[in-house]
Amino acid sequence: MSDAPPTETDIRYRAMQFALSLPKVGPLDAATLANEMGDFFLEKQEPYARINVATLVFQRWGATMTAAQFMQTVRAMATGVLEELPG
Incomplete structure (x- = not known):
C-alpha cells in the first residue's frame, strides 16, 4: 500500500x-452530484x-435522500466536524 497522497x-x-x-438519484443528478462532491472534497x-x-x-440516510439532500447534509455535517480539527 502506498503512502502517496490521493x-x-x-x-x-x-x-x-x-x-x-x-x-x-437519477443519472443526470448523479453526474452533477459527483462533480459537486469532487469539488467539495x-x-x-x-x-x-x-x-x-x-x-x-x-x-x-443514503437510501432515502435525493442528490440535493445528500450534498446539503454532507456539507453541513462536514463543516461542523472539520471546524473541530486542529490546524
Whole structure:
C-alpha cells in the first residue's frame, strides 16, 4: 500500500461512487452530484475527513435522500466536524 497522497482522480472517483450508489438519484443528478462532491472534497487539505463524513451520511440516510439532500447534509455535517480539527 502506498503512502502517496490521493490524487485528484482518486478523490473524484470516490465522489462518483457515492453519487452512483444513491438509489433515489437519477443519472443526470448523479453526474452533477459527483462533480459537486469532487469539488467539495478537494476544497481544502482534508479530503479524507470529508469523504469519511460522506460515508457516514450515506450509511445512515443514503437510501432515502435525493442528490440535493445528500450534498446539503454532507456539507453541513462536514463543516461542523472539520471546524473541530486542529490546524
